[in-house]
Amino acid sequence: KSVKPDYFNNPMWPGEAHSIKVEEILYREKSDYQEVLVFESSTYGKVLVLDGIVQLTEKDECAYQEMIVHLPLCSIQSPKTVLVVGGGDGGVLREVSRHSSVEHIDICEIDQMVIDVSRKFFPDLAVGFEDSRVHLHVGDAIEFLKCAPEGRYDAIIVDSSDPVGPAQELVEKPFFDTIAKALRPGGVLCNMAESMWLHTHLIQDMISICRETFKGSVHYAWASVPTYPSGVIGFLLCATKGPPVDFVNPINPIEKLEGANEHKRELRFYNSEMHSAAFALPGFVKREVSLL
Numbered sequence: 001k002s003v004k005p006d007y008f009n010n011p012m013w014p015g016e017a018h019s020i021k022v023e024e025i026l027y028r029e030k031s032d033y034q035e036v037l038v039f040e041s042s043t044y045g046k047v048l049v050l051d052g053i054v055q056l057t058e059k060d061e062c063a064y065q066e067m068i069v070h071l072p073l074c075s076i077q078s079p080k081t082v083l084v085v086g087g088g089d090g091g092v093l094r095e096v097s098r099h100s101s102v103e104h105i106d107i108c109e110i111d112q113m114v115i116d117v118s119r120k121f122f123p124d125l126a127v128g129f130e131d132s133r134v135h136l137h138v139g140d141a142i143e144f145l146k147c148a149p150e151g152r153y154d155a156i157i158v159d160s161s162d163p164v165g166p167a168q169e170l171v172e173k174p175f176f177d178t179i180a181k182a183l184r185p186g187g188v189l190c191n192m193a194e195s196m197w198l199h200t201h202l203i204q205d206m207i208s209i210c211r212e213t214f215k216g217s218v219h220y221a222w223a224s225v226p227t228y229p230s231g232v233i234g235f236l237l238c239a240t241k242g243p244p245v246d247f248v249n250p251i252n253p254i255e256k257l258e259g260a261n262e263h264k265r266e267l268r269f270y271n272s273e274m275h276s277a278a279f280a281l282p283g284f285v286k287r288e289v290s291l292l
């Protein structure tokens with residue numbers, strides 16, 4: 001008899017499970033790293049699921065992709081070299097390419113299957129790979145960053161899956177050390193930083209590591225993503241020692257960027273007001289997560 005999976009027994013959000021109505025399974029294979037699933041939902045468009053965890057849906061991916069990219073890139077004057085860790089669906093690349101000051105984009109994604117699946121089922125995200133500034137490296141970001149030249153990047157964006165299994169190392173101190181080394185002085189890091197409703201301990205751990213590693217500033221922002229557990233996702237923003245970075249008031253507002261809103265599809269979530277508002281935190285977060 002088939003054993004019903006215990007939906008409530010999962011490491012990231014024990015005791016809760018989320019359901020989206022499936023109209024049709026479009027793809028389901030195991031890569032060398034994870035199970036890759038794509039299905040047509042009845043109300044959120046196509047959905048990408050890795051090892052049972054929703055990574056994105058066509059309806060609300062804009063919130064995550066736009067915020068994780070423009071929160072860092074609009075916080076520095078003229079970003080030129082950018083590294084994307086993960087992000088194999090291409091959505092982050094689509095957003096980075098809105099910035100005409102950017103000259104070189106490296107992306108390091110470990111799973112070729114995610115790239116292939118995105119190209120086939122999520123053309124509006126995979127369009128990011130078509131930009132001539134993009135240089136794709138399929139492999140482990142831990143190794144990639146160990147070999148990265150010192151001070152190479154203005155911005156590094158870590159679009160990882162959850163720190164369970166292979167991505168666990170992406171929230172540990174050695175990895176943050178390699179990131180700090182690869183960033184120029186006053187360079188910025190933005191990485192996915194879980195949910196303030198569910199993971200304040202993990203967020204605190206990450207902030208403590210980052211405060212040690214990035215002598216500059218460390219900030220926490222968040223956005224509403226309805227198909228993520230608890231309905232929100234957080235972002236950790238760090239700046240290396242150097243010209244001070246004001247994350248809350250964008251020095252390089254997207255509204256002033258020529259062509260940022262036309263090509264690739266207009267912005268659907270991010271703007272400078274959402275940027276500043278994203279750093280406003282509830283009382284319980286201020287108490288549980290010390291950002292000083």
Ligand SMILES: NCCCCCc1nc2ccccc2[nH]1
Binds near residue numbers: 054193194195229
């Ligand atoms: N590259 C996609 C990043 C999101 C992965 C899935 C996910 N969704 C989340 C919601 C709350 C906390 C952690 C989460 N992790």
